[in-house]
Amino acid sequence: MGEFDLIARYFKRPVRRAALGGGDDCALLQASPGCQIAISCDMLVQGRHFFADADPFKLGHKALAVNLSDLAACGSRPLAFLLALALPTADETWLAPFSRGLLALADAHECELIGGDTTQGPLNICITVLGEVPLAGARSTALLRAGARAGDELFVSGTLGDARLALMASRGLTLPPGLLAKAKQRLDAPTPRVALGLALRGLATAAIDISDGLLGDLAHVLEASAVGACLDTSVAATLMACSSAELDAAVDAETRLECVLGGGDDYELLFTAPPAARGAVEQAALASATRVTRIGQIQAEPGLRLFDARGAPVTARYRSFDHFT
Template structure:
């Protein structure tokens, strides 16, 4: 057996629960459930761009899978299968063992089978393609928002950006909050259960990967609407408890990204149901604004009087 295939066999061939044929052939074979559409997404993580080179490999394995499952969560899909392509500068067996353990920890919790992939030599790059199932006609699309819908966000966006700033030595977070922010950066939790629960409550959704305002802009553009975010409604307190620099806190929440929380739009009639859902899941769901007519694709941040506030940074762009 060649070193490449031995590497794959040693670290990435595990028992599967839901695929007819996995690694070892030219293709995998899967059987989608009756009455479901396939949701398919690919995401790439590049060393030095998407993660720090010295990131703990076990946490990196988790994150490599989690960020793809977050895309499925944003569509309300149930994760089923993934492929993994690795570009490695060299073979480090201890690093690969830890990476694989983190990857499969995440796969086990979310019920996912690794069904194939590829390896090659090159700069450290990790690429996953994830397949999920969603009942036909039930997928949450960016284009599904309507005039008057409330805008909601799950959890606490902004923590990952503060964790990155701390890891880079740009600031020092308060000890009580530092571990939470670093964990948000290195071991995000894709909101798969929330995505499924939103099928009959929300019309549009996206995960917060590039920044809250930037990602909300994708919903606004796809739906042909103007998103208005109320500054006072945003979940500021937890971030202000972690960092005293107000400018840093504001940039982290509005433009930080990498949190993989869900940002979604729902009719006002769903308000009470969403509050009950928040309680039942022990997951904060915060109403932060509303969708308005006109200004298709625009996103505004307003104060308590409805006056627009300036925003210096809206999110991350890979090519800017």
């Protein structure tokens, strides 16, 4: 199977939104009048982001999901994506389920595959996704990291920490099979919060997707917005998808908090909104069928302060993920 057969067999779809789809030197995309194009790019590397034995269907899903999550964090509607794929061999038993997982998620979000590149090499999946964000007059309606203001409330979507628990298991932590399966599901098949991101346009003052861990990504928001925050660790401790009973039997409270706060690979949204918008935030959560939890507050004083259920400071430090340290 050659390069062009490979593309035709596993990745060719009818052209939908693009003015010109893959197969020429460039794809052509027509932006709607009064819109900006939002663009993001994520690369997944074998051995770093996934293991050699990763289920290719789930990997196809995840490779696009992590990119859609970036669009969600900007409140952008997905338009199209490009797939660059380095493969050791053109293995059909891998390509068929990979393309099914990838294109199922693409179809669910009406996000069109418009081009890319395929080459021989160590397995590497690089996706660039494009979305649109309406302009309100000359002003962008995109959700950005900058924009959080003192007094704003701090929210997260969905559940946090389970992906990290699955990673700990892969590094030696022993977990009961049922718990491990649930945690791995969160690691392997994250849900990009596109509908919530769209519902938060004009409502959230700042937003980011949690890919490197709650504390690390919150730090990006605080830095970009030049503010500080306090965060209730007793609420954070309730955020894992795996049930309390299962977790209590397997890991201590400190490990759970490390999973939620240090985390990584969650692909939930972290966002801020003024207290007056709390009802509207609840409506956005309902409308997008997405759980949203208030976990803290933005403060004028720089830095992040963790406190427990009794309001006492928590001093433990949790590192977020950095690829080169």
